[in-house]
Amino acid sequence: MTDAFLLTRQWRDTREGTVLDFWWATEEGPRWTRITGQEIVFFVPREHSEKITQLLLQAKPGKAAWRLADVPLKTFVNTPVSALYCQTQRLARDIQQQLQNANISCWETDIRPAERFLMERFITAAARIELPAPADAFQVQLNPPLTPIDYRPRLRMVSLDIETSMDAKSLYSIAVYSDEVARVFMVGEGENTGQLQFCANAKLCLCAFYQWLEKYDPDIIIGWNVVQFDLWVLECLSQTLGLSLALGRGQQPVHWRQEEGDGGRRFVTVPGRQILDGIELLKAANYRFDSFSLQNVSVELLDEGKLLTGNDRGEEITTLFQQDKLALAAYNLQDCKLVWQIFDEKKLLHFAMERSQLTGLLLDRVGGSVAAFEYLYLPRLHRRGYVAPNYGELQSDVISPGGYVMNSHPGIYDNVLVLDFKSLYPSIMRTFLIDPCAFWLAQHSDLPEDGVVQGFNEAFFARDGHILPGLIRHFSEARELAKRQRNAPLSHAIKIIMNSFYGVLGSTGCRFFDPRISSSITLRGHEIIQQSRDWIEEQGYRVIYGDTDSLFVHVEWANAAHVPKSEQQCQVIGQRLARELNVWWSNALKEKFNIESFLEIQFETHYVKFLMPTMRGSDEGTKKRYAGVVNNNGSPELVFKGLENVRTDWTLLARDFQMTLYARIFFEEDYEEFVREVTRKVLAGECDEALVYRKRLRRHLHEYQKNVPPHVQAARKLHQWTGALLRRGDWIEYVITTSGAEPLQARQSPLDYQHYVDKQLVPVADTILHFRQQSLQQLLDNQLSLFG
Known part of the structure; x- marks a missing residue:
């Protein structure tokens, strides 16, 4: 028996059937297993079995490479189905087209063979495999039995970075780094050292790197934008030089896929190895940075940066390649080392492995909420006797609302407590047994009144046979473990996965979308927030705002002469409110529905000072925008939500101005x-370095037609004036001049200082000065009147 962790999975058609290839990491090294003779399966209406048989026999006379079998499964409308097995995926697609032409429905036609094989065995990432000890680690093992386990091996990881000319058509060097190795393959002549190997030309450099990689044999290759740049450039260079980018184990070639459209993202499969990008994993782990450049992230996380940092870094790299290859090698290796240290510091590989084991998503997969949901849900659904519906098949006239956002009471307050429902939507699904399968069971079974739990919009959910509540329990336990281990990124990732269960059910892009189900979640959330508000106000406090799963409580007694001022008093009140509200909900749900409550409200934050703004130009309170002061281990800390200070599309001027102004007022x-004074400095040109806007291009420049925002105007001018071309996803830094928006690095006109006063200082100042019956303009006018 061998315990193994899945690295890659692939499939292909052969004459003998579909073949599945799996590469695994084990303590004894890599293992390659192959499952042969697999059939592709999808489902068809049983009532049309005879018609389907005749149709396919006419199209494919003789010995058929397909078969029909009755199975104990049915559709969401309770219609029995048969399983149609095909020898190859190509044949399955042909048959599906024939059935579609005959107006015969098919289900689960889009499940990839390798994923179906694993998910039906409840294998997410780790498995126990019956394997003999191979003479060669790359010797394929045929059809071994696999069973799911919980296992994490130590994976061998290496960081990769390349240096090229500015057009990426000439290779300069390739660097690799790990806790065991630091090496640079350099094009050119020089004396080899332990870390530096010179190669006469680019082709020999690539060959030397490929030979080293095969010998070192890492499970994981990491980098920064490694797929979109490094590996793609190596692919293009290899093709030009007549080489194959055979990075896979056993020198197997890589497989590329690209999103449709110009500039679509590329994806790569490397048999036996995973390619992990630091940017993508940090985003998945909920890290946020103003810029995800390696320089910015490494300085912020490691207090260490790249060896070259200027805007003309590309030219400097070429100069080093021509004049100082040792310095270029040091620069190249430093980039590799920084990526390695970021992965190590934030345990990104551990994060990816845990997420893979929980969801069935491969290590390199980011996002994938729908894919994770279906991977976990489908095999359990089959055990309940159902096949999954097709996308868009569940139709209803019901409109599912979003989360409940309460009208706010604007003002500046002392002592506001935030009570937050922990994972509200998942806990609602778990408590009220909200689940597609339970919904169908309640529709199709003659269940007594006490055998179902009522939802909204005439939805009912069976008390037995549900799936999602059990999955949510599993993820909740995993999250609690991550919290005990102080693994914040993993804890947050699990929270995202659990919350995505509602997002999946509420998305038209999911095959299980049914607004009767999703509205039973959101409307129950509305009810919970509103009834919680009423209960809190019955205790003598005022709820000044509520947002989906949180309530903001102003600590005051309706008939009391004072408001508690001390931190200790507020902490006691917040903890008591949370504790007693949980008890109230537990009793209320037991009495009304006879269900166990998994709702859990927590006392989350005490704002010593709190601002709830008004909407601009109105006396009505805003939503999802506020600021306040919290006590952070004895030191006051300003917190902003939705305001300019946390928005990267506002200037540093606005953000710094807001931070200081609010602190002074609080x-x-x-x-x-x-x-x-700040206004005077701006108008006098003393704050120019803080007047830069920075925004990402969400589309290609030519796609902006009717509405051309300032950052696009600046990007077009940059191209016109310098020839530089920005693509979708790139950032543009620009300023507002007397001639409009212009790129920072190629500005031609004087800055429009009045714009920055009107559009950056005034909105920030007036948001809070409103509650002092003042405005920025009034303060300036008052000053002028002193000298009038």
Whole structure:
């Protein structure tokens, strides 16, 4: 028996049937297993079995490479189905087209063979395999039995980075780094050292790297934008030089796939190895940075950066290649080392492995909420006797609302407590047994009244036979373990997965979308927030805002003469409210529905000072925008939500101005002269470095036609003036001048300082000065009147 962790999975058609290839990591090294003679299966209406048989026999006379079999499964409308097995995926697609032409429905035609094989065995990532000890680690093992287990091996990982000319058509060097090796393959002549190997030309450099990689044999290759740049450039260079980018184990070639459209993202499969990108994993683990450049992230996380950092870095790299190859090797290796240290510091590989074991998604897969849901849900659905519906097949006139957002009471407050329902939507699904399968069971079975739990819009859910509540329990336990281990990224990833269960059910892009189900979640959330607000206000406190799963409570007694001021008093009140509200919900749900409550409200935050703004130009309170002061281990800390300080599309001027102005008002310090002084400095040209806007291009430049925002105008001018071409996804830094938006690095006109006063300082200042019956303009006018 061998315990193994899945690295890659692939499939292909052969004359003998579909073949599945799996590469695994084990403590004894890599293992390659192959499952042969697999049939492709999908489902068809049993009532049409005879018609289907005749249709296919006419199209394919003689010995058929397909078969029909009755199975104990049915559709979501309770119609029995048969399984149609095909020898190859190509034949399955042909048959599906024939059935579609005959107006015969098919189900689960889009499940990939390798994924179906594993998911039906409940294998997400780790498995126990009956394997003999091979003479060669790359010797394929045929049809071994596999069973699911919980296992994590130590994976061998290496960081990769390349240096090229600015057009990426000439290779300069390739660097690799791990805790065991640091090496640079350099094009050119020089003396070899332990870390540096010179190669006469690019072709020999590539060959030397490929030979080293085969010998070192890593499970994981990491990098920064490694697929979109490094590996793709190596692919293009290899093709030009007549080489194969055979990075796979056993020198197997890589397989590329690209999204449709110009500039679509590329994806690569490397048999036996995973390619992990640091940017993608950090985003998946919920890290946020103003810029995901390696320089910015490494400085912020490691307090260490690249060896070259200027805007003309590309030219400097070429100069080093021509004049100082040792310095170029050091620069190349440093980039590799930084990526390695980021992965190590934030345990990104551990994060990816845990997520893979929980969801069935491969290590390199980011996003994939629908894919993860279906991987976990489908095999359990089959055990309940159902096949999955097709996309768009579930139709209803019901409109499912979003989360409940309460009208806010604007103002500046002392002592506001935030009570937050922990994973509200998953806990609603678990508590009220909300689940597609339970919904269908309630529709198709003659269940007594006490055998179902009522939802909304005439939805009912069977108390027995549900799937999602059990999955949510499993993920909840995994999250609690991650919290005990202080693994914040994994804990957040599990939270995202659980919350995605609602997102999947509420998305038209999911085959299980049914607004009767999703509305039973959101409308129950509305009810819970509203009834919780009513209960809190019955205790004598005022709820000034509520947003989906949180309530903001102003600590005051309706008939009392004072408001508690001390931190300790507020903490006691917050903990008591959370504790007693949980008990109230537990009793209420037991009495009304006879169900166990998994709702859990927590006392999350105490704002010593709190601002709930108004909408601009209105006295109505805003939503999802607020600021406040919390006590962070004895030190006051300002927190912003939805305001300019946390928005990267606002200038540094606005963000710094807001931070200082709000602090002065919250702490009752003088602020009027500060506002005037900042305004004076802006108009005097003393803050130019803080006037830069930075925004990402969401589309290609030519796709902006009717509405051309300022950052696009600046990007087009940059191309016109310098020849530089920005693509979708690139960032543009620009300023507003007397001639409009212009790129920062090629500005031609004077800055429009009044724009920055009107569009950056005024909105920030007036948001809070409104509650002092003031405005920025009034403060400036008052100053002028002193000299009038």
